[in-house]
C-alpha cells in the first residue's frame with residue numbers, strides 16, 4: 001500500500017511545469033512506497049492558477065504562498081519561484097514542518113543560504129535542491145566512471161553554459177518572464193542562473209573548489225524596467241568567465257554568457273584525467289564521449305557511448321536498450337530519488353547544505369570579478 005506525498009507547488013512557470021510532469025510520471029516508472037499527489041498549486045493570479053490546476057490535475061489552488069504553507073493537508077512544498085522568494089518560502093515551510101524541494105540556486109547569497117540551511121536543519125525536514133543535470137543518465141555515468149578511478153588523477157575540468165536570448169538591447173528587465181535580468185529578483189545574472197548548474201555538477205564530479213579568479217561583463221548597461229516603467233541600470237552579469245583550483249589539484253575553467261549568438265542552452269563539460277577523458281553536451285544529452293588511453297593504440301579514440309542500456313544509470317526503469325530519454329526525465333529522476341530517500345532515510349542530494357557549497361563558489365566568483373583578484377571560497 002503506497003503512502004501519499006501531498007505536494008504544494010509554488011509557481012507555475014517553466015519549472016512548475018517540469019516538476020508537475022515529473023510528479024505525474026514518477027510512480028509509473030519508479031514504483032516506490034511514496035506516491036506524489038498534486039494537492040495544490042499556488043500563484044498570485046487566481047484565473048491562471050485555476051487553469052494550471054485544471055491542466056495538470058492539481059486538486060486546489062492558493063493565491064498566497066503563506067496559506068499554502070500553513071495547510072495541514074500538504075506534506076511537501078516545492079519552490080518554483082524567482083530566486084528572491086526561495087528564502088522566505090523555504091524558511092516558512094520548514095517552520096510549518098513541511099518537506100522542502102527548492103529550485104536552484106538555493107539562495108541569492110551565501111548568508112541567505114545559511115539561514116535556509118539552519119531553518120531546514122532545525123525543523124529536521126527532508127529537503128533537496130533541483131540541480132537536475134546530475135540526473136542526466138550520461139552525467140550520472142560520468143560520476144560512476146570517475147568514482148571507479150577510471151580517469152585516474154584529474155588535471156582539468158572545463159564547463160560552458162552558453163545562451164543568446166538577451167542580445168537585443170530593447171529587451172526590458174523585470175517582471176513575468178524577464179525577472180532573470182533584474183538583480184533584485186535574480187540576485188545575479190549568468191553566475192547564479194547558469195554557472196550554478198556547472199558548479200554543482202563540478203563539485204559533485206570533481207570535489208571542492210578552493211579559490212577562483214573571475215571576470216564578468218554587463219554588455220547592455222541600461223534597460224527599461226517592467227515594474228517601474230523607467231530605464232534603469234542593469235545589475236546582473238551578462239557573461240562570466242572564471243578559472244579556479246580544485247582541492248584535488250586540478251584546474252577548472254568555466255564560461256557562461258547569454259550573448260553567444262547561435263547557442264540556446266549549450267551546456268558542455270569536459271574532464272581530462274591521467275588515464276581517460278570524458279565529454280558531455282546537453283544538446284546530445286544521452287551520449288557520453290569517453291577516451292581511454294588503455295585502449296589498443298590502433299583503435300584508440302573518442303567513443304560515443306549511447307547511454308540507454310539497463311545497466312546504465314536510471315535506464316532500466318525506462319524503455320528498451322537503444323531508446324533514449326530526454327530533458328524532462330532528469331526531473332522525474334530527482335523526484336524518484338527524493339521518494340526513495342524518504343524510504344531509506346538517506347538525504348536526497350544535493351541537500352540545502354550541499355547546495356550551499358555552490359552558493360559559496362558563486363559568491364566568490366562575483367567578489368573576484370568585482371575586486372579583480374583571486375578569492376578563496378569560504
Ligand SMILES: NC(=O)c1ccc[n+]([C@@H]2O[C@H](COP(=O)([O-])OP(=O)(O)OC[C@H]3O[C@@H](n4cnc5c(N)ncnc54)[C@H](O)[C@@H]3O)[C@@H](O)[C@H]2O)c1
Nearest residue numbers: 011012013014015043044080081082083103104105130177
Ligand atoms: N533546474 C533547472 O534547470 C532550472 C531551469 C529554469 C529555472 N530554474 C529555477 O526555477 C525557478 C523558477 O524559474 P522559472 O524558469 O520556472 O521561472 P518562470 O518565470 O517561468 O516562473 C516563475 C513562477 O513564479 C511565480 N511567482 C512569482 N512570484 C510569486 C509569488 N509571490 N507567489 C507565487 N508565485 C509567484 C510566477 O507567477 C511564475 O509562475 C528559479 O529559481 C530558477 O532559477 C531552474
